[in-house]
Amino acid sequence: MRYPLGENEKDSIRSKTGKSLSQITLEEIKKGNVTADDIKISKEMLHKQGEVAKEAGNPKLADNFLRASEMVDVPDEVLLEMYNKLRPNRSTKLELVMMAKELTETYKAYHCAKLVLEAAEIYEKRGILL
Template structure:
């Protein structure tokens, strides 16, 4: 895939619901043919963007896209709760471990779970857990 994807790979871009990029137009929105779910990014597109980053020798950005692709199917309230608990002095280590376990077992998000566990260890070393 070539970046920018919207310019070079427009035919292969699909939303979370499978809607093609060229089907998401202002006219289609006015007609009521495009819902809020139709404009959410798909897991595959985030993964593809990660591959572009990886191919461009940017492993950190590739890892971010991979984690983002894992979060596509995680409910917004779960993500917001996780972000709140990842703020310093907002959680116990057990709470973070429980979030990581939930990410892994319920949502099959191993890279996100690993990130939360790493944060728990670092927070513990820095003394910024409850």
């Protein structure tokens, strides 16, 4: 992938619905041919961004893109619930474990679940669980 992506990869960048970036124009928006889902990033693009980060020697950023790619298929309400549960002193360890289980079993978001479980362990050590 060549940066800047918006200039060099316009036809290979795909939204969640499969539209290419070159198909998402102001004119198409005015015609009503672009929906809110058309401007959401796809799992594949997040994976590609992660590959770029990894190749650039930034494995932590690559991991973030991998988790983000899993979140594409997780409903917004669940993401907000996860965000709130991960705030210090907002959850019990069991609640975080159950959140990780839901992420794994329902959404196949294994890397996100791993992060939630790691947070539960750290929060327990720091005394910031309910």
